Amino acid sequence: MKREEFNQMPQLVIEFLQYMEVIKNKSSLTIIEYASDLRTFFRYMKIIRGLVPKDVPFDEIDISDIDLAFIKKITLNDAYDFLSYCRNDRDNSANTRSRKVSSIRAFFKFLDVQKAVLDDNPMRDLDTPKIKKALPKYLTLEQSLDLLKNIDGKFKERDYCIITLFLNCGLRLSELVSLNYNDIR
Numbered sequence: 001m002k003r004e005e006f007n008q009m010p011q012l013v014i015e016f017l018q019y020m021e022v023i024k025n026k027s028s029l030t031i032i033e034y035a036s037d038l039r040t041f042f043r044y045m046k047i048i049r050g051l052v053p054k055d056v057p058f059d060e061i062d063i064s065d066i067d068l069a070f071i072k073k074i075t076l077n078d079a080y081d082f083l084s085y086c087r088n089d090r091d092n093s094a095n096t097r098s099r100k101v102s103s104i105r106a107f108f109k110f111l112d113v114q115k116a117v118l119d120d121n122p123m124r125d126l127d128t129p130k131i132k133k134a135l136p137k138y139l140t141l142e143q144s145l146d147l148l149k150n151i152d153g154k155f156k157e158r159d160y161c162i163i164t165l166f167l168n169c170g171l172r173l174s175e176l177v178s179l180n181y182n183d184i185r
Contacts, residue, residue, distance in 0.1 A: 005035075006035060008062070008063070008064050009035060009038070009039065009063065009064065010042070010063060010064060010065070010066040010067065011067075012066075012067075012068065012071065012111065012115070013035070013038050013039075013042075013066075013107070015110075015115070016034070016038075016106075016107050016110045016111075017031050017034060017035055019110060019114060020034060020106070020110075033099060033103065034103045034106065034107070037099065037100045037103035037104070038103055038104070038107055039063060040086075040100070041079075041082055041100065041103075041104055042063040042066050043058060043061040043063055044082050044085055045066075045070075045074060045078060045082070046061055046063065046066075047061070048078070048081065049070075049073075068111075068117055071111065072118065072119075074122060075122055076122045076123065076125060076126060079101075079104055079122075079123060079126050080126075082100075082104075083097050083100065083101070083129070086100060094129040094130065094131045094132070095131055097129045098128045098129050098131055101126055101127070101128045101129070102128070104123055104126060105123045105124075105126055107123075108121050108122065108123035108124075109121060109123075109124075112124075139167070144167050147163060147167075148160065148163060148164070148167075151163060162176065
């Protein structure tokens with residue numbers, strides 16, 4: 001989605017995107033993802049409500065006419081149906097579906113708290129899909145020794161020290177970068 005397409009969004013979504021950008025200081029990429037997720041969600045909602053002719057391609061469904069009355073009729077079950085559609089028909093990963101949940105929840109929270117136009121926020125209890133945590137990848141002893149043997153260049157000693165800290169202490173890059181000379185005892 002491009003920012004130029006924001007004017008094709010419902011007015012409440014435009015206000016939400018402006019709020020997230022200006023007040024919450026979200027990045028431009030995050031704003032575009034919110035817009036894309038909400039556009040997909042509302043297109044799906046129009047389909048299941050029978051408001052779109054069957055011959056209209058999904059990517060051409062107009063959502064600019066969605067208003068508060070339409071939004072107030074959306075239920076938690078509708079959101080779960082949408083997530084099922086994203087998984088089964090769009091082949092979205094758990095991470096992608098999780099981001100869509102965050103977008104939907106943030107939008108409904110905006111309507112509930114900032115705009116105070118909802119009697120009840122139906123997405124308050126919308127659960128996020130479980131995301132599998134990947135196990136950390138590690139080097140064998142032989143791979144580690146080979147890595148240390150192949151360090152070369154102008155800053156060989158510094159690089160050797162950095163790699164040794166990574167290998168022996170399991171530091172994250174941010175932890176390594178924040179180390180000061182005085183921290184070494």
